[in-house]
Amino acid sequence: MLANSSSRVSMRSLKAHAVRRSVKGARSSPRVAAAATTPSGADSKTGIKMMRKGVKEAADENILTPRFYTTDFEEMEELFGGEWNSQLNKEEMEAVLKEFQQDYNQRHFVRNDTFRAAADKIEGPARKIFVEFLERSCTAEFSGFLLYKELGRRLKKINPVVAEVFTLMSRDEARHAGFLNKALSDFDLALDLGFLTKNRKYTFFKPKFIFYATYLSEKIGYWRYISIYRHLQRNPDCQLYPMFEYFENWCQDESRHGDFFSALLKAQPQFLNTWESKLWCRFFCLSVYVTMYLNDHQRSAFYESVGLQTTEFNQHVIVETNKTTARIFPAVLDVENPEFFERCDKMVELNKQLSAIGASDAPDFVKSLQKLPILAGFASHLLALFFMAPVEAGSLDMESTTPAASASF
Ligand SMILES: [Fe+2]
């Protein structure tokens, strides 16, 4: 057992990794035991490549890996300082801020001795897929931290209430990312978040697209966490690692974050009631749902290791996220039309073919030629899904997004 294994993950601890934007944080972390490595520098238990002792090399980036986002901060300043500011419901914003200030999960992310012992029991291939899951989740949470922190900083003088909400959301994401990085240390690994901050590519989205994308990622995050939590409550034998027990309160953070974006979108009807906005909303729903579906099916072994059926789990999360999203987006996809998941399943097969080509020994130009018809197949499925008759939605009502999950989750 490590000396401080019951420490609480706080924003301060994360700052040690990230805010200083140096590589010192993870290097000096007392939490990461020196992992045994092979002569090539890989972790001896999982074969995972190491950047240096105890610090995992970040996974290669591709179209499906969690991204870091950036936006036009000047346009954000103009939005929140001008027209948008006057359209925001002041009382509602202050109520939202009060709720974030309550900090319901301040004492939630407290680790205990069971973490390390549980991690030690996860061996063989399951160990590697656990580490991959933790890394992807940590990167996604950390991405939210960086974006919200910067928005909180940039909007401080222009709109102090909104700025503080962003800062408090970055507090939550810092806790989530820090908790996941500490979980990695149970596997004798950690991510160098400072290094990632400086070296990872950032995807640029205009402000209104940031609102669509972050709303969706918060709500889909909520449904993922609560669905895993409820499944494991019903199947305690599958609870391989105690982190999942924290998901019930954790997912409420994500839901609150999504509700804040919902309130922001409501203040800008032109983001919700034009024909362009309907197309953009469908586009973001499609990209978020398909990315998760392909990603998770590439990692079925993880979901199966905790007793979940990957396809059933994904379809449940997408259907529920879509229902939640229909309360605010003016149009969503008809995910309950059987054609939707039929095409998703076909893309899973195409993705397997792409992976097989990527892993083959063929010369690069041959691989590129082999990939062409597969990519064309992807494009045709995506276009067909995009142009499927949508579900007209968007009551603009703010509703609680924590209804009881359906019977299977
Ligand atoms: Fe989070």
Ligand SMILES: [Fe+2]
């Ligand atoms: Fe969040």
